[in-house]
Amino acid sequence: MCVRMCPLTVEEAQAALDARGRKGTHAISLIExxxxxxxxxxxxxxxxxLPCEGDLVVVQLAWGFPLEGKAGAVFNTRIESALxxxxxxxxxxxxAIATGRCAVPVRxxxxxxATERVASERTGKPVRRQYRFRVLGAHAFLLAAVQEDGHFxxxxxxxxxxxxxVHNRMPLVLGPGELGVWLGPDFARLADRSRxxxxxxxxx
Numbered sequence: 030m031c032v033r034m035c036p037l038t039v040e041e042a043q044a045a046l047d048a049r050g051r052k053g054t055h056a057i058s059l060i061e062x063x064x065x066x067x068x069x070x071x072x073x074x075x076x077x078x079l080p081c082e083g084d085l086v087v088v089q090l091a092w093g094f095p096l097e098g099k100a101g102a103v104f105n106t107r108i109e110s111a112l113x114x115x116x117x118x119x120x121x122x123x124x125a126i127a128t129g130r131c132a133v134p135v136r137x138x139x140x141x142x143a144t145e146r147v148a149s150e151r152t153g154k155p156v157r158r159q160y161r162f163r164v165l166g167a168h169a170f171l172l173a174a175v176q177e178d179g180h181f182x183x184x185x186x187x188x189x190x191x192x193x194x195v196h197n198r199m200p201l202v203l204g205p206g207e208l209g210v211w212l213g214p215d216f217a218r219l220a221d222r223s224r225x226x227x228x229x230x231x232x233x
């Protein structure tokens with residue numbers, strides 16, 4: 030379950046779009062350890078890539094789908110549930126997965142380890158250790174998401190070999206050239222992320 034990530038700024042996200050097709054061009058700098066002050070959490074407003082008239086545009090959306098009549102929001106979308114709802118033609122994610130697929134450009138995402146504990150820097154009490162995940166050799170990468178009415182949710186899937194020692198779910202990380210697939214009709218085949226190589230590092 031992804032509840033923390035390091036998104037690009039609006040300017041960085043636009044620069045990355047503008048640099049498409051220019052081989053060897055890095056529109057943003059490589060940051061090995063992103064500053065936690067720039068991290069996004071559910072409720073944060075972050076840049077998202079949306080398809081628009083055959084191209085992509087950068088828009089700012091709030092992380093989490095609100096629940097009518099309830100406090101809080103749903104900030105992750107299991108791809109298995111979304112595909113099942115799409116097949117039966119109804120459910121919370123049916124419309125968003127059908128017509129609201131998008132992508133969030135990030136430097137890293139984080140997962141909490143199931144059993145490892147460290148002392149909280151703020152309270153001293155034991156908390157679950159956080160692991161930072163990046164795509165090997167990439168300055169930034171894309172997380173698959175769905176959006177609707179100004180809100181987005183990160184799409185999650187079964188963990189690959191990089192993530193499974195830490196958590197039982199992972200964001201659907203898009204590899205090179207896969208954004209077009211995610212936005213196209215054959216997107217369901219991207220649920221298998223076994224070939225995506227991620228670098229995992231304990232935060233502390």
